[in-house]
Each structure stands twice: as C-alpha cells, then as structure tokens.
Amino acid sequence: MAFALLQIISILLNVAITIIIVQAIMSWLLAFNVINLQNDISRAIWTTLDALTAPIYRPIRKIMPDFGSIDLTPMVVIIGIIILQDAILPPIAQALLT
Numbered sequence: 766m767a768f769a770l771l772q773i774i775s776i777l778l779n780v781a782i783t784i785i786i787v788q789a790i791m792s793w794l795l796a797f798n799v800i801n802l803q804n805d806i807s808r809a810i811w812t813t814l815d816a817l818t819a820p821i822y823r824p825i826r827k828i829m830p831d832f833g834s835i836d837l838t839p840m841v842v843i844i845g846i847i848i849l850q851d852a853i854l855p856p857i858a859q860a861l862l863t
Contacts, residue, residue, distance in 0.1 A: 767861045771854060778846050781821075785839045788814040818842075 791811060794800045802808045822838045829838060 768858060771858050771861070775850060775854060778850055782843055782846055784814060784817055785843055788818055789839050 791800070791807075791814065795802065795811070800807045802811060818839075821842055825838050825841055826836075829841065
C-alpha cells in the first residue's frame with residue numbers, strides 16, 4: 766500500500782515537471798508572438814497553467830533575486846522536484862520494503 770502511494774507521488778511529480786515545461790514553452794511562444802492571449806483556447810490554457818504553477822512559484826520568487834526579464838523559477842522548481850525524486854523518495858521506498 767505504501768509503495769503504491771510512493772509510485773503515485775512519483776507520477777504526480779512527473780506530471781508537475783511536464784506542466785512546468787509546457788508553461789515555459791508557452792511563455793516563449795507568447796513572448797515571440799507566435800501565439801497570443803486573444804485566442805480563447807490559448808488564454809484558457811495559459812490561465813490554467815498559471816493557476817497550477819503560481820502557488821509553487823510564489824515562495825521561490827520571494828527568495829530568488831530579480832534577473833530582469835529572465836525567470837529562473839521554473840528551473841529551480843524542476844531541480845527541486847528531481848532532487849526530491851532521486852534523493853528523498855528512494856530511501857523512503859527502501860525503508861518501506863525492508
């Protein structure tokens with residue numbers, strides 16, 4: 766049961782990474798005017814992605830220095846998730862299996 770819970774957590778963390786990458790790509794497309802927010806579908810997707818990531822980004826943006834137009838927050842979050850997946854979850858899984 767506990768091992769299945771750890772697998773679900775791992776899957777959710779992978780989904781979070783995917784959402785962050787999609788939002789970063791969409792922000793570049795918006796910045797280079799490939800897509801715009803006047804399109805209802807683009808606006809809906811952007812609003813949803815922003816609503817999902819803003820609570821995660823907000824505390825990190827308070828800590829990180831301002832780099833002007835470059836936002837390194839998504840990269841910091843992805844690195845944090847990878848550290849969580851590779852350094853913290855495996856020892857927990859190992860402890861649960863023994």
